[in-house]
Amino acid sequence: MGTVxxxxxxxxxxxxxxxxxxxxxxxxxxxxQLEIDASYVSADSPFDSWTEGGLGKLRFSESNDGLESxxxxxxxxxxxxxxxxxxxxxxxxxxxxxxxDVTEAYMDWRPIPKSANQQQVRFGAFYPPFSLENxxxxxxxxxxxxxxxxxxxxxxxxxxxxxxxxxxxxxxxAGSPNELRAFASAFYGNDPAGTLLFWRGWSMHDRQTxxxxxxxxxxxxxxDSTGAVVGYYDQSVEPVAETDHKPGAYAGVxxxxxxxxxVQLARYENRADPxxxxxxxxxxxxxxxxxxxxxxxxxxxxxxxxWLKGDTYWVQGAGxxxxxxxxxxxxxxxxxxxxxxxxxxxxxxxRVSLRYDTFDMHREAGQPxxxxxxxxxxxxxxxxxxxxAHWSGGVEWLRIASGREPWEYFYGAPxxxxxxxxxxxxxxxxxxxxx
Amino acid sequence: xxxxxxxxxxxxxxxxxILALLIGAPAAAGTLxxxxxxxxxxxxxxxxxxAVPSKPLAVTTGSRNALMDQAHSAFVPHVLIxxxxxxxxxxxxxxxxxHVYSFSEPKTFELGLYKGNAHPPVVFDRPxxxxxxxxxxxxxxxxxxxxxxxxxxxxxxxxxLALGDLAADDYEVHVWTERLRPGDMPAAKxxxxxxxxxxxxxxxxxxxxxxxxxxxxxTSSTLSWERY
Numbered sequence: 001m002g003t004v005x006x007x008x009x010x011x012x013x014x015x016x017x018x019x020x021x022x023x024x025x026x027x028x029x030x031x032x033q034l035e036i037d038a039s040y041v042s043a044d045s046p047f048d049s050w051t052e053g054g055l056g057k058l059r060f061s062e063s064n065d066g067l068e069s070x071x072x073x074x075x076x077x078x079x080x081x082x083x084x085x086x087x088x089x090x091x092x093x094x095x096x097x098x099x100x101d102v103t104e105a106y107m108d109w110r111p112i113p114k115s116a117n118q119q120q121v122r123f124g125a126f127y128p129p130f131s132l133e134n135x136x137x138x139x140x141x142x143x144x145x146x147x148x149x150x151x152x153x154x155x156x157x158x159x160x161x162x163x164x165x166x167x168x169x170x171x172x173x174a175g176s177p178n179e180l181r182a183f184a185s186a187f188y189g190n191d192p193a194g195t196l197l198f199w200r201g202w203s204m205h206d207r208q209t210x211x212x213x214x215x216x217x218x219x220x221x222x223x224d225s226t227g228a229v230v231g232y233y234d235q236s237v238e239p240v241a242e243t244d245h246k247p248g249a250y251a252g253v254x255x256x257x258x259x260x261x262x263v264q265l266a267r268y269e270n271r272a273d274p275x276x277x278x279x280x281x282x283x284x285x286x287x288x289x290x291x292x293x294x295x296x297x298x299x300x301x302x303x304x305x306x307w308l309k310g311d312t313y314w315v316q317g318a319g320x321x322x323x324x325x326x327x328x329x330x331x332x333x334x335x336x337x338x339x340x341x342x343x344x345x346x347x348x349x350x351r352v353s354l355r356y357d358t359f360d361m362h363r364e365a366g367q368p369x370x371x372x373x374x375x376x377x378x379x380x381x382x383x384x385x386x387x388x389a390h391w392s393g394g395v396e397w398l399r400i401a402s403g404r405e406p407w408e409y410f411y412g413a414p415x416x417x418x419x420x421x422x423x424x425x426x427x428x429x430x431x432x433x434x435x
Numbered sequence: 436x437x438x439x440x441x442x443x444x445x446x447x448x449x450x451x452x453i454l455a456l457l458i459g460a461p462a463a464a465g466t467l468x469x470x471x472x473x474x475x476x477x478x479x480x481x482x483x484x485x486a487v488p489s490k491p492l493a494v495t496t497g498s499r500n501a502l503m504d505q506a507h508s509a510f511v512p513h514v515l516i517x518x519x520x521x522x523x524x525x526x527x528x529x530x531x532x533x534h535v536y537s538f539s540e541p542k543t544f545e546l547g548l549y550k551g552n553a554h555p556p557v558v559f560d561r562p563x564x565x566x567x568x569x570x571x572x573x574x575x576x577x578x579x580x581x582x583x584x585x586x587x588x589x590x591x592x593x594x595x596l597a598l599g600d601l602a603a604d605d606y607e608v609h610v611w612t613e614r615l616r617p618g619d620m621p622a623a624k625x626x627x628x629x630x631x632x633x634x635x636x637x638x639x640x641x642x643x644x645x646x647x648x649x650x651x652x653x654t655s656s657t658l659s660w661e662r663y
Contacts (some may be wrong), residue, residue: 012572013657028532028550082534082548083570110570112545118573142659149483173617174539174566175576177646193466240458259574259660302657347655 031077033431037070037144045419050200051095051207053216055413057400058421059095059205061144069094070206070425073103073138084109089138093207093409101210103139103159116174121385122164125165125211126242126252129166129183130266132292132304133341139208143304143353144382145425146204146395148288148339150308150357155208156215157196157239160248160269162187174265177258183266184251189244191272194286194312198333199235201374201404202359214238220320221410229410235320243283244276252290264292266365273329274315277322285313288335302343309336311364333373335359349387350396355380359402375403393426461612465628467586468622468635470545471594472612473644479612481649482640483580484518484600485587486606487623489568498522503577505529510550510567512578513611514648516587517579522556541565543580564611574661576648580611600641603630614644 042061048054049061060068073091080086088105106124113119127134127321131151133141141147147155166183170176181279199217209215219232252266266288272283295303312335317328323364337359360376378401384394403416465581471482499521504511506528517523528548535546541563546554546569559565559581569575580587588596609623619642627639628634 021518079548112534113568114536114569118568129662130661135662174564175578175613176616256660258648259658260646296658300657304658321474343657347613348656356607 006296011238020222027152029079029354031431032252033075034073034222034429035140036072037425038427039068039070039423039425041065041068041421041423043419043421044337045421046414046417050203050218051216053218055200055218055407055411056419057201057203057402058419059203059207060421071138075431076135081108083111090140091208091210093210095207098210098214100210101212103208103210105211109252111415116169118168120166120168123162123386125159125161126164126267127154128160128164128185128268129157129254129269130158130252130259130264130290130306132264132291132294132306142384143343143351144204144355144380144398145394145423146380146398146421147343147355148306148380149202149204149307149337149359149378150339152204152318153202153337154204155199155206156203157190157193157209157237159190159211159240160187161187161189161240161252162247163256165338177256179256181256182252182255184249186247186249188240188245188247189240190248190270191278191283192237192241192281193239193270193272193274194314194333195237195282196239197325197335197361198284198312198314198373199237201361201402202335202337202376204357204378204380204398204400209239211240212238213240216410233320237383238279238281241279241281243281244273245278246271246273248272249422260296262292262294264290266290266292270312274313275319275324277318280322282318282322286310287303287312287384300344302345304341304343305339307338309334311335313365315416316366329366334364335361335374344409350384351382353380353382353384372403372405374402374404376400390429391427392423392429396423396425397421398423444484464599465603465630466524466633467598467601467608467626467628469590469596469598469608469635470635470637471590471612471620471640472637473494473640474642476639479486480590480592480594481514481647482594482610482614483514483587484517484596484598484608484610484614484638485580485582485584486601486608487582487584488586488600488602489605489607495534498545498647500524501517502526504526505533505535505569505575508533508569508572508575509652510575512589513576514589514662517559517581518585518587519562519581519583520558520560521581522558523579524552524556525554526552532571533575535564535567536570537567537579539547539563539565542579550592573660578613583607586603601628603628608638610638610640612640614647615640615642616645 045056046409047056049056077087089103104126107124109121138141148150164185167347168181214236220235221229224230231281248270250268254264256262269287276283288307290308313332317325336378339357341355343353357378364369381396382396386392400417406412471479472484534548540564562581565579567577586598592662607623
C-alpha cells in the first residue's frame with residue numbers, strides 16, 4: 001500500500017510540475033509531456049518474472065496479478081536555439097532497481113538546409129533509430145503494450161552514449177516521394193550489451209532500461225570439478241557501462257517512398273573487449289544486422305516487420321569479481337529474431353494489432369557447440385482506444401512458447417514453457433501530443 | 436476561420452477580382468474551362484493550371500497578398516499559386532512551433548521557429564516553384580507556385596476549373612502538379628479565348644502519377660512515419 005501511495009504522490013508531483021510549466025510557457029520553448037500508465041495484469045507462467053531474478057520471459061509473475069503502475073514518465077524538450085534542442089525523458093517504474101531515472105537525454109541539432117541535404121546531429125544517450133514499433137512519446141509503441149522480442153531487447157540492452165549524424169535527402173527533385181536517409185554513430189558505453197540476452201534469453205515486455213539501472217538476471221550456477229551444479233550466486237548487468245574505453249559504432253540506410261513504404265538496413269557493433277573488466281562489468285562483444293520494413297497496405301492496414309541477426313562473444317569463466325578462471329575460454333552465441341505486425345486503425349481512435357514473433361539463440365563458437373539456448377515464438381493481440389487527448393486504454397493478450405536446453409542442467413527447471421499475460425491498461429496523458 | 440477548401444479556391448478568385456478592379460472590368464470577358472485527366476481518363480484533383488496571355492499584362496500598382504497557413508503539422512493550402520510579386524504571410528495557427536524554410540532557387544528564405552504571426556510576409560518576386568519545408572517536422576511539405584499571370588487555379592475533385600474574366604487573347608496554358616516528375620509535366624498548350632466565349636481544354640497527364648501527399652497525410656496514420 002505504501003508503494004501505491006508513493007506512486008500516487010510522485011504522479012501528482014510530476015503532474016503539478018508539468019501543469020505549472022504549461023501555465024508559464026505558452027511560447028513552446030519549453031515543453032513538458034507526462035504519461036501515467038496503470039495496468040491490471042494477469043500472468044500465467046511456470047517461472048517467476050526475470051524482473052525478480054527469475055527465469056520467466058514476462059515482465060510480471062503470477063504473484064504480481066493485480067494493479068500495477070507500469071510506467072510514469074515525463075518528457076522535457078527545451079529549445080536552446082531555433083536549430084538546437086535538448087530532450088530528457090525520465091521515468092518511474094515500480095519494478096526497476098532505482099526510483100526515478102532517465103531513459104534518454106540528448107541534444108538535437110538540425111541546421112537549416114541550404115540544399116537538398118538535410119542534416120541532423122544527436123549527442124547524448126539515446127536509442128539508435130532501429131525500432132519501427134517504438135515511435136510514440138517515451139519510445140513507447142502505438143500498436144501493442146508489450147514490444148516485440150527485438151525491440152524489447154533494444155530497450156533493455158542497447159543504449160549508446162555518443163554522437164549520431166544523419167543525412168536525409170529527397171531523391172531526384174525537391175518534394176520527391178523517394179527519400180534516402182543515412183545515419184552513423186560512434187559511442188561509448190554499452191559494452192555489456194548481450195549479457196542479459198544470453199543469461200535469460202529473449203523477452204517481451206515494455207520495461208525500458210534507464211541509464212543507471214542494474215538489471216536482474218537468472219543466478220549464475222557454481223559447478224564442482226565433476227560439472228555438477230553445487231550452488232548459485234546472484235548476478236546483474238548494467239548495459240550502459242563502459243568497460244574497455246573503446247568506442248562502438250552503428251550505421252544504416254533508410255529508404256522511404258512517401259508515407260507508404262520504409263525500408264531500413266543497419267549494423268550495430270559495440271566492439272567490446274570480452275577480456276576487459278571495468279566498473280564491475282565484463283564486456284560482451286556484441287554485433288548485429290537489422291532489417292526493418294513498414295508499409296501501408298490496402299484496406300487501411302499497416303504492416304511492420306523487423307529482422308535482427310547477430311552474435312555475442314564473451315568469456316566463459318569470467319568471475320563476477322573480475323577474475324578469470326584458469327579454464328576461461330571465449331565462446332560465441334548467435335541470436336536472431338523476427339516479427340511481423342499487422343495493425344488497423346478504425347475511425348481514427350480504435351486500433352487492433354496482431355503480431356507474431358520468433359526468436360532463437362544457440363552456441364556458434366565454443367562448447368557445447370550448437371546448444372539451443374533459446375528458441376520459440378509468440379503471439380500478441382492488442383486492442384487500443386484513444387478516448388481523448390488525455391485518456392486512452394486497451395487490452396493485450398500475449399503468449400510466448402519457448403524452449404531453453406541448458407535450463408534443466410543449470411536450474412533443474414523445465415526446458416519448455418508456455419507463458420501467457422493478459423493486461424488491461426489505462427493511460428493518462430498531459431501535454432500536447434504532437435512534437 | 437476559412438476551411439482548407441475555401442483557402443484553396445480563394446487566391447485565384449481574389450487575384451482575378453483585384454485585377455478586374457484595377458484594370459477596369461471589361462464589359463465582356465471570356466472564360467477558359469480546363470479539365471485535367473490521367474492516362475486512364477480519370478479526373479485529377481489539385482492540379483495547378485495557369486494561363487499566360489500573349490499580350491503583355493497591364494502594369495498594376497496595388498499590392499497582392501496571400502496566405503499560407505500551418506495547421507496539424509501541415510501547410511494549408513498544400514499548393515498555393517500566386518502571381519509574381521505577391522506578399523505571402525505564413526501564420527502558424529498550430530499548437531506547436533514551426534521553422535519554415537525553402538532552398539528553392541526562385542526564393543530562398545527561412546522563418547525562424549515561431550507560432551502565430553511572428554514574421555513579416557515573404558515577397559515572391561521571381562516566377563517558379565518554391566518547395567517549403569519545416570526544419571522540425573520532416574513530413575511537412577508545401578509548395579508556392581509563382582506565376583507571371585493573374586489567371587490561375589487548382590482543379591476541383593472533378594478535375595475541373597474555370598478561369599474567368601479573360602480578355603480576348605491567345606493564352607498559353609501551363610500545368611503543374613506534384614504528382615508528376617518535373618520532366619513529365621505536359622507541355623504548355625496555346626488556346627484562343629474570345630471576348631464573350633467559353634473555350635474548353637482537356638489536358639492529359641502522361642506517365643504514372645506519384646502519391647497524393649494530402650491524401651497520404653489523411654490515410655497514412657495507421658503507421659507512424661515520424662519518430663520522437
